[in-house]
Amino acid sequence: MIFIIVAVLVTLLAYLSILRSRFLGHQRRKRLDYLLPKIDNLIIDEIMANPEVAAGTPASQIQLNLDGFQELPLHKKWARQATTDRIIHFRRNVRGNAGHLLRNLYIQLELSKDTMRQMKSPKWARKVRALTEFIDMDIPVEDVTILPLTNSRNRELRAAARHAYIKLSKNEPFKFFDVVTDPLLMWDQVELFRIITTTEDISIPNFARWVTYSSNKSVVSFCLKLIVHYNQLPAVPAVTQLLDTKDHYLRADAINCLGKLKVPDVEDRLVSMYSSQPLQCQLEILKAIGRISSGRQIDFLKQEFLHSTNFDLRKAAAKSLVRNNQLAGNVIQELLETANRENLLILKHCMNPLIKY
Amino acid sequence: MSKILLVEDDEIMPKIVARILPSAEYELDHVSNGKEAFEKLEATNYGYDLIITDIMMPYANGFEILSRVKSQPRPIPVIIVSNAGNEDMIMEGFKLGADDFLKKPIIPAELLIRVKRLLMKNK
Numbered sequence: 066m067i068f069i070i071v072a073v074l075v076t077l078l079a080y081l082s083i084l085r086s087r088f089l090g091h092q093r094r095k096r097l098d099y100l101l102p103k104i105d106n107l108i109i110d111e112i113m114a115n116p117e118v119a120a121g122t123p124a125s126q127i128q129l130n131l132d133g134f135q136e137l138p139l140h141k142k143w144a145r146q147a148t149t150d151r152i153i154h155f156r157r158n159v160r161g162n163a164g165h166l167l168r169n170l171y172i173q174l175e176l177s178k179d180t181m182r183q184m185k186s187p188k189w190a191r192k193v194r195a196l197t198e199f200i201d202m203d204i205p206v207e208d209v210t211i212l213p214l215t216n217s218r219n220r221e222l223r224a225a226a227r228h229a230y231i232k233l234s235k236n237e238p239f240k241f242f243d244v245v246t247d248p249l250l251m252w253d254q255v256e257l258f259r260i261i262t263t264t265e266d267i268s269i270p271n272f273a274r275w276v277t278y279s280s281n282k283s284v285v286s287f288c289l290k291l292i293v294h295y296n297q298l299p300a301v302p303a304v305t306q307l308l309d310t311k312d313h314y315l316r317a318d319a320i321n322c323l324g325k326l327k328v329p330d331v332e333d334r335l336v337s338m339y340s341s342q343p344l345q346c347q348l349e350i351l352k353a354i355g356r357i358s359s360g361r362q363i364d365f366l367k368q369e370f371l372h373s374t375n376f377d378l379r380k381a382a383a384k385s386l387v388r389n390n391q392l393a394g395n396v397i398q399e400l401l402e403t404a405n406r407e408n409l410l411i412l413k414h415c416m417n418p419l420i421k422y
Numbered sequence: 423m424s425k426i427l428l429v430e431d432d433e434i435m436p437k438i439v440a441r442i443l444p445s446a447e448y449e450l451d452h453v454s455n456g457k458e459a460f461e462k463l464e465a466t467n468y469g470y471d472l473i474i475t476d477i478m479m480p481y482a483n484g485f486e487i488l489s490r491v492k493s494q495p496r497p498i499p500v501i502i503v504s505n506a507g508n509e510d511m512i513m514e515g516f517k518l519g520a521d522d523f524l525k526k527p528i529i530p531a532e533l534l535i536r537v538k539r540l541l542m543k544n545k
Contacts, residue, residue, distance in 0.1 A: 105434065105437055109437055113438060113441045113530065118530075154434050155434060156527065157526065158435050158438055158526055158527050158528065159529070159530055160528070161529035161531070163529075164527060
């Protein structure tokens, strides 16, 4: 009997809580349906239709008339949040003078104070939201506030903080590379790469700095990718020094970087170290020689293609020979005529322009 | 008065465009997805002077609108306004015959100038 009563009570409570949340949602929607058109009209009248914006007056010299906004129930938290969201939505659609004016409006309505309060919340989701708002509104935040979050254990918060740091730090947007203690996971690297390469107006440093001094191997590896992306040739000496590192994964990354930067000066060094390297580095060396395509190592590539016992090495050597096609045309022809069945298959595979790998 | 069709699923963008393009000079119709755009175009027998469209929308995207419009005997000029920064997407748009591309967030004055220029060119 007692179980039946408990079950009925729990079911009732569940229904009541569903009803309550639906009612609150309905109320929220009703309030927003009433308020949002008002906010939109005010923003359009004050910002979009502002004659001074059309006249090209700098946003810093335009005095905003906030009287209309004072009539909104901005003493209520939900109304302030709705206004913030709306301003951000507008800013995602317009930039230039109107965008700057939207930012001024956000500041003058003191909405940034709410965002700053959210930053101090113990809940990570609120912090992420606050960071996103700061990025959207381009509000600078002190390094001491964001930097500790770039090492947060929470993945979402860590990514948002790094994103915010790169976007908002005007002086040293990459300073957090100095303080990263945990390895940058592959997904973190993909996200960071996207953020760095798509953010406008950030000064790109010489990433050789971290290649030389960082003790975090994942940071070094990531910086090698950035060096390639930004074609930072002044970083070549630092990357070349990495060929002496004991970590063969890092060494392979360095070889990969040098190959992609097409540095012909390192070819001899790569060939001389080839025989003492693990498979991963040997593969990278063969690929690098193909990318550099100086034509000076064709004999070496031919030797590897003919005599290596490892399939992947033979394939990499063949690919690099094909990349050296202009200078290795005769060698490739000779190999096509004399190679055994498997090597011929590898060579034809590598010569097919439709096959990338 | 020039007739412009705005195809945009964002809630705020139509309000902004309506304010940028003065109603005394431009008659602006707004639809919020590709399917509605096709219905509108069929209903008016493609009677628009210009189409401003987003790329990523429900039912039919901007590219589908673009290819349909450009296959008509009297192709209507199309401006793509999108936050897609992907180079391939932009190139795809131009390959399909887009007359102009504006990346979101837009500069209001820039949109107005580009609309005016395209309308002048096609008069």
